Amino acid sequence: MMKALQNKVTELFENGTITLMIGFRGVLDKFAIPVFITEVSQADQLIWTPACLNNLSVYLHKSEVKQVGKIGIIGNAGTLRSLLQLISENQLKELELTILTINEQNEVIVFASTEELEVYVQANCPAYNPEDQALVDKLNAMTREERWKYWTGQLSACVKCYACRAVCPMCYCSVCTVECNQPQWIKLSSETEGNLEWHIMRAMHLAGRCINCGECGRICPAGIPLQLLTVQMNQEIERAFGGKTGFSAKSGYALNTFKTEDKETFIR
Amino acid sequence: MPLTRSKPKTKKHLSDNDYQMEQSLISSANLQAFFETLLQSGRIVVAPVLKQSGKVFFQPVQAYSEVATDYIQTAFSAKSVVFPKVETLFSFVRKDGEITLTDSLNRIPETVVWGLRPCDAAGFDYLTEFFLRENPDSYFKTRKEHTTLITFGCKEADNACFCTSVGLNPGNTTGSDILMTFMNEECYVEIMTEKGQQAVALAPSLFKASEVRQKDAFLAKPATRFSIDEIKDKIKHAYASAEWKQVSLGCFSCGACAFACPTCTCFDIQDEGTQDKGVRLRCWDACGFGMFTRHSSGHNPKNNQTERRRQRLMHKFNYSVDNLGIVSCVGCGRCIRVCPAHLNIFENILSVTKD
Numbered sequence: 001m002m003k004a005l006q007n008k009v010t011e012l013f014e015n016g017t018i019t020l021m022i023g024f025r026g027v028l029d030k031f032a033i034p035v036f037i038t039e040v041s042q043a044d045q046l047i048w049t050p051a052c053l054n055n056l057s058v059y060l061h062k063s064e065v066k067q068v069g070k071i072g073i074i075g076n077a078g079t080l081r082s083l084l085q086l087i088s089e090n091q092l093k094e095l096e097l098t099i100l101t102i103n104e105q106n107e108v109i110v111f112a113s114t115e116e117l118e119v120y121v122q123a124n125c126p127a128y129n130p131e132d133q134a135l136v137d138k139l140n141a142m143t144r145e146e147r148w149k150y151w152t153g154q155l156s157a158c159v160k161c162y163a164c165r166a167v168c169p170m171c172y173c174s175v176c177t178v179e180c181n182q183p184q185w186i187k188l189s190s191e192t193e194g195n196l197e198w199h200i201m202r203a204m205h206l207a208g209r210c211i212n213c214g215e216c217g218r219i220c221p222a223g224i225p226l227q228l229l230t231v232q233m234n235q236e237i238e239r240a241f242g243g244k245t246g247f248s249a250k251s252g253y254a255l256n257t258f259k260t261e262d263k264e265t266f267i268r
Numbered sequence: 269m270p271l272t273r274s275k276p277k278t279k280k281h282l283s284d285n286d287y288q289m290e291q292s293l294i295s296s297a298n299l300q301a302f303f304e305t306l307l308q309s310g311r312i313v314v315a316p317v318l319k320q321s322g323k324v325f326f327q328p329v330q331a332y333s334e335v336a337t338d339y340i341q342t343a344f345s346a347k348s349v350v351f352p353k354v355e356t357l358f359s360f361v362r363k364d365g366e367i368t369l370t371d372s373l374n375r376i377p378e379t380v381v382w383g384l385r386p387c388d389a390a391g392f393d394y395l396t397e398f399f400l401r402e403n404p405d406s407y408f409k410t411r412k413e414h415t416t417l418i419t420f421g422c423k424e425a426d427n428a429c430f431c432t433s434v435g436l437n438p439g440n441t442t443g444s445d446i447l448m449t450f451m452n453e454e455c456y457v458e459i460m461t462e463k464g465q466q467a468v469a470l471a472p473s474l475f476k477a478s479e480v481r482q483k484d485a486f487l488a489k490p491a492t493r494f495s496i497d498e499i500k501d502k503i504k505h506a507y508a509s510a511e512w513k514q515v516s517l518g519c520f521s522c523g524a525c526a527f528a529c530p531t532c533t534c535f536d537i538q539d540e541g542t543q544d545k546g547v548r549l550r551c552w553d554a555c556g557f558g559m560f561t562r563h564s565s566g567h568n569p570k571n572n573q574t575e576r577r578r579q580r581l582m583h584k585f586n587y588s589v590d591n592l593g594i595v596s597c598v599g600c601g602r603c604i605r606v607c608p609a610h611l612n613i614f615e616n617i618l619s620v621t622k623d
């Protein structure tokens with residue numbers, strides 16, 4: 001399967017479809033590292049294992065990557081869903097993108113169109129991780145005081161390294177609110193209160209846009225299950241407006257669309 | 269020519285004091301009693317604790333049962349004991365036109381850090397050089413004076429460990445007040461400083477005198493990735509290497525490596541509060557951030573991740589050698605384990621210094 005992937009990428013380089021391939025290489029046994037292949041001779045570095053967890057779509061925002069031209073990218077379920085969401089938010093327009101994945105039968109798939117990607121994602125990619133769902137249910141069963149204690153406890157460990165923001169494909173603002181310092185909207189110091197402000201803001205900005213890939217929680221150096229915040233917010237949006245994120249290239253997102261027949265009864 | 273403000277002076281470790289090193293033994297069973305003695309002495313004891321996430325963090329503990337023993341390395345270093353992630357430098361109140369300043373330094377408690385690795389202790393040694401060499405930083409100095417470091421030699425290493433590549437080893441005593449090495453059912457104790465001696469003196473009956481012992485057979489053997497002398501020489505010419513771009517492409521631009529690192533010292537001064545009441549804070553900063561070197565004009569001399577990654581690696585292996593005479597990477601491997609993209613510092617160093 002790995003050989004098939006390497007052969008396919010070689011073919012894509014040779015027929016001029018791509019000039020850069022974003023994939024994974026293996027190093028230090030347990031890690032799979034994002035790799036940027038620019039020459040066909042490097043294609044044999046590519047691997048595909050259960051350790052290939054990163055959501056590579058975040059690299060498509062990086063100017064050094066964009067400059068390269070024709071980009072190939074291999075996606076796990078989270079990556080494929082975020083690509084759809086990014087397309088729906090008009091973020092990948094100027095890119096010449098070739099999207100690959102490896103299906104359950106270990107076959108290499110190159111998506112010929114966004115529609116094909118939609119069909120594949122709808123059939124193969126889960127909306128929520130069952131483990132996250134179980135934790136969210138557990139939190140929702142708590143009293144408000146218990147939940148407050150849980151989150152203040154968790155977030156006191158945050159050091160504001162902003163790795164959660166850095167790995168999130170939906171966090172693509174060129175200037176983040178925390179970087180606005182005239183005035184300083186969010187405290188820069190990393191103490192419980194300022195940490196709460198930051199994570200609440202992040203969860204709100206991702207409500208109905210997060211595709212629940214879970215990367216923010218998985219990579220958090222402080223071990224905070226941050227994905228639970230955005231999973232919860234997504235489910236609130238789902239309850240209020242319906243629809244799930246990351247399954248369609250045309251969906252937009254609930255908080256940025258309106259219908260003329262909206263009742264607006266909430267305005268008083 | 270590297271920019272060197274002053275010629276590096278002869279390195280003077282804080283641990284290189286006049287104290288005559290002593291050796292002793294403590295039984296593994298008595299370790300707990302020693303730990304409890306430290307707690308009972310009123311000192312704050314900071315030790316590694318296993319959290320629900322499966323990661324181990326240094327934090328103040330109340331009982332020996334909280335202390336993690338089965339871990340290779342903590343997720344973050346213990347530098348926050350002497351260089352907190354947020355430190356109040358002073359607070360102020362303005363009332364009826366009068367401003368009152370309150371210094372925060374009179375509240376620093378006596379602290380013991382238990383369960384450091386030898387690389388971590390060497391990291392404290394670098395911090396001491398950095399903060400105290402030229403313009404002594406009173407905040408760091410006071411905290412350091414109130415801190416005792418009790419280190420445990422490493423029985424195990426993983427693939428991210430590379431202390432032997434930077435001139436250290438799993439049994440080095442640099443920076444430690446006490447170094448413990450497990451030898452079967454006993455622990456070999458090297459008391460390196462007066463502070464270490466004071467800690468042992470709290471429960472002298474738990475220790476018995478020992479001859480000097482060879483530790484090697486009881487210590488891990490991490491892979492050596494490069495010769496530090498060669499790297500120190502080659503990296504002087506690595507600034508213009510074309511490899512920097514390749515090694516930094518995966519970087520997400522977060523601060524995880526710098527915040528986990530035992531020797532990263534960058535900070536940002538922030539004022540919080542109102543005109544009438546507030547605090548001045550010192551907060552950790554990281555060269556990975558886009559804001560790191562941005563000028564008020566908007567110009568940023570390190571405007572992309574290639575330049576920022578280069579800054580981080582050059583600082584560890586070249587600039588700190590120019591400025592303080594020390595390589596400021598201790599090979600703990602935290603940046604490799606914590607990096608969301610698993611950027612590998614020793615691999616990167618080898619790439620940019622290859623012929």
